[in-house]
Amino acid sequence: xxxxxxxxxxxxxxxxxxxxxxxxxxxxxxxxxxxxxxxxxxxxxxxxxxxxxxxxxxxxxxxxxxxxxxxxxxxxxxxxxxxxxxxxxxxxxxxxxxxxxxxxxxxxxxxxxxxxxxxxxxxxxxxxxxxxxxxxxxxxxxxxxxxxxxxxxxxxxxxxxxxxxxxxxxxxxxxxx
Amino acid sequence: xxxxxxxxxxxxxxxxxxxxxxxxxxxxxxxxxxxxxxxxxxxxxxxxxxxxxxxxxxxxxxxxxxxxxxxxxxxxxxxxxxxxxxxxxxxxxxxxxxxxxxxxxxxxxxxxxxxxxxxxxxxxxxxxxxxxxxxxxxxxxxxxxxxxxxxxxxxxxxxxxxxxxxxxxxxxxxxxxxxxxxxxxxxxxxxxxxxxxxxxxxxxxxxxxxxxxxxxxxxxxxxxxxxxxxxxxxxxxxxxxxxxxxxxxxxxxxxxxxxxxxxxxxxxxxxxxxxxxxxxxxxxxxxxxxxxxxxxxxxxxxxxxxxxxxxxxxxxxxxxxxxxxxxxxxxxxxxxxxxxxxxxxxxxxxxxxxxxxxxxxxxxxxxxxxxxxxxxxxxxxxxxxxxxxxxxxxxxxxxxxxxxxxxxxxxxxxxxxxxxxxxxxxxxxxxxxxxxxxxxxxxxxxxxxxxxxxxxxxxxxxxxxxxxxxxxxxxxxxxxxxxxxxx
Numbered sequence: 001x002x003x004x005x006x007x008x009x010x011x012x013x014x015x016x017x018x019x020x021x022x023x024x025x026x027x028x029x030x031x032x033x034x035x036x037x038x039x040x041x042x043x044x045x046x047x048x049x050x051x052x053x054x055x056x057x058x059x060x061x062x063x064x065x066x067x068x069x070x071x072x073x074x075x076x077x078x079x080x081x082x083x084x085x086x087x088x089x090x091x092x093x094x095x096x097x098x099x100x101x102x103x104x105x106x107x108x109x110x111x112x113x114x115x116x117x118x119x120x121x122x123x124x125x126x127x128x129x130x131x132x133x134x135x136x137x138x139x140x141x142x143x144x145x146x147x148x149x150x151x152x153x154x155x156x157x158x159x160x161x162x163x164x165x166x167x168x169x170x171x172x173x174x175x176x177x
Numbered sequence: 178x179x180x181x182x183x184x185x186x187x188x189x190x191x192x193x194x195x196x197x198x199x200x201x202x203x204x205x206x207x208x209x210x211x212x213x214x215x216x217x218x219x220x221x222x223x224x225x226x227x228x229x230x231x232x233x234x235x236x237x238x239x240x241x242x243x244x245x246x247x248x249x250x251x252x253x254x255x256x257x258x259x260x261x262x263x264x265x266x267x268x269x270x271x272x273x274x275x276x277x278x279x280x281x282x283x284x285x286x287x288x289x290x291x292x293x294x295x296x297x298x299x300x301x302x303x304x305x306x307x308x309x310x311x312x313x314x315x316x317x318x319x320x321x322x323x324x325x326x327x328x329x330x331x332x333x334x335x336x337x338x339x340x341x342x343x344x345x346x347x348x349x350x351x352x353x354x355x356x357x358x359x360x361x362x363x364x365x366x367x368x369x370x371x372x373x374x375x376x377x378x379x380x381x382x383x384x385x386x387x388x389x390x391x392x393x394x395x396x397x398x399x400x401x402x403x404x405x406x407x408x409x410x411x412x413x414x415x416x417x418x419x420x421x422x423x424x425x426x427x428x429x430x431x432x433x434x435x436x437x438x439x440x441x442x443x444x445x446x447x448x449x450x451x452x453x454x455x456x457x458x459x460x461x462x463x464x465x466x467x468x469x470x471x472x473x474x475x476x477x478x479x480x481x482x483x484x485x486x487x488x489x490x491x492x493x494x495x496x497x498x499x500x501x502x503x504x505x506x507x508x509x510x511x512x513x514x515x516x517x518x519x520x521x522x523x524x525x526x527x528x529x530x531x532x533x534x535x536x537x538x539x540x541x542x543x544x545x546x547x548x549x550x551x552x553x554x555x556x557x558x559x560x561x562x563x564x565x566x567x568x569x570x571x572x573x574x575x576x577x578x579x580x581x582x583x584x585x586x587x588x589x590x591x592x593x594x595x596x597x598x599x600x601x602x603x604x605x606x607x608x609x610x611x612x613x614x615x616x617x618x619x620x621x622x623x624x625x626x627x628x629x630x631x632x633x634x635x636x637x638x639x640x641x642x643x644x645x646x647x648x649x650x651x652x653x654x655x656x657x658x659x660x661x662x663x664x
Contacts, residue, residue: 010545014545017541018538051512056513059505124511140570
């Protein structure tokens with residue numbers, strides 16, 4: 001049970017944090033030294049994707065299944081007036097095809113966007129660049145993980161969305177041939 | 178089989194009957210002899226009277242002759258005596274021969290002759306007195322007087338002859354009766370002696386045999402009686418010992434009965450106190466039942482309020498879900514705004530900051546909603562727990578109410594049972610007192626029985642001694658009965 005005094009102090013903290021954020025002057029240098037990441041989980045494993053590699057985030061979109069030789073393709077969904085092919089991020093990362101399908105959908109690419117279904121979305125991370133490390137070869141579980149980030153006392157593998165998109169395109173081409 | 182008494186009676190009855198017969202015969206013989214002797218004596222009297230009549234007449238005739246011869250009045254003295262006694266003697270003869278008509282007839286003839294003789298004597302005496310001697314002699318010489326005397330002698334001789342014949346017959350009868358009596362007495366006595374001897378021999382033989390056998394039986398019976406009385410004495414001794422133990426046990430039982438009576442009395446008091454306590458408890462339970470009913474109503478009200486509170490918390494949860502969803506959508510919008518701001522280049526950097534703030538705010542709202550959700554879950558859990566606890570309490574109250582009803586019934590039953598227990602305790606007390614009294618009576622009876630056992634032991638010892646004495650007596654009796662018997 002949360003005590004009433006604690007609730008009021010909590011409200012005070014929120015209020016002061018909001019006010020403090022509004023009071024801090026904007027600094028572009030500070031903004032450039034920050035990496036925006038989306039913290040996600042795939043079949044229980046912690047991952048992160050760069051916000052800059054994502055063109056949008058949607059939720060609870062209806063996915064219409066399509067017959068396809070590509071097992072990672074879940075179907076198509078209507079997002080922002082366009083039909084977007086939706087792929088399973090878990091399947092693309094090499095997890096089981098029967099992994100839980102999430103309700104989060106990350107749009108990747110601008111001209112030919114691709115939707116990636118995320119199992120669990122944990123939040124938005126703003127991490128200093130100093131905490132983003134290039135992944136060594138021996139630590140890399142797959143070729144689409146290039147960096148690791150340490151945030152909130154947790155190390156996450158940073159998934160390279162462009163590489164995943166390239167893999168998808170390669171498979172689509174293979175499937176088309 | 179005849180008894181000893183019958184045998185002895187019969188054995189003595191036969192000689193007695195013989196003796197009686199002998200006695201009867203002897204009595205009859207003696208009676209006949211006596212009567213015959215009386216008749217003989219009677220005949221002798223008649224003979225004497227006949228002789229006296231003749232003698233008196235002779236005396237009268239003698240006096241008459243003397244007077245006639247001498248004229249002396251002194252010679253008339255036999256005459257006077259004779260004429261004075263003759264009528265009396267004749268009268269006696271008539272009486273003595275009253276049973277004999279022949280003799281009466283002859284006596285009538287004799288009286289006539291006597292009267293004629295006396296008249297002749299008187300005539301001659303008167304004539305002589307007148308002095309007529311010659312006439313007198315003449316009359317005497319005529320022999321009338323002599324004939325009269327001869328006739329009279331003849332008649333009296335006939336009477337005497339008949340009397341002598343009767344005397345002879347009666348004497349023979351007397352002798353026959355005496356012979357009969359003698360022969361009867363001698364023969365009866367001999368027969369009686371023989372019978373007595375035979376009876377005595379028979380009775381002695383039979384009695385000695387049977388009495389000897391009976392005495393032997395008595396000997397064996399006395400031996401058995403001696404052993405039985407010894408056993409009885411030992412049994413009586415054991416019985417006395419057992420009675421003493423029983424007496425001790427009964428005394429303990431009596432003490433126990435008194436203790437039970439006292440305990441029953443205490444139980445009765447305790448039961449009465451319990452009954453009053455149960456009645457007070459019943460009233461308390463009634464009040465408590467009313468209180469429990471009030472508690473039940475309050476608990477039902479609490480349950481209703483708690484259910485309302487649960488529904489309200491569910492509604493708050495629903496609203497919170499909306500807020501959470503709004504925060505999530507705000508977060509998504511902020512993220513998308515950040516993405517768009519990043520795509521806008523430098524112009525979007527400031528907007529990116531705002532979008533970040535919005536995202537942070539949305540995160541905080543999301544965190545707060547999580548906390549609120551936790552709070553609501555806690556409230557719902559608490560409400561559920563409270564509702565369950567309250568329902569449990571309500572059920573417990575219901576159960577308690579039912580149990581109170583059961584307790585009330587149980588207390589009522591307890592009151593009734595306590596009443597029954599009180600009654601039973603009183604009955605137990607009364608019964609135990611009666612039992613105690615009975616035990617005292619039994620104790621007295623057992624003491625008497627013990628005393629009787631002791632007396633029985635003494636009596637058995639006496640019986641043993643008596644049996645020994647009886648055995649000795651039977652040996653003595655056997656020796657007495659059978660001389661050659663060896664005890």
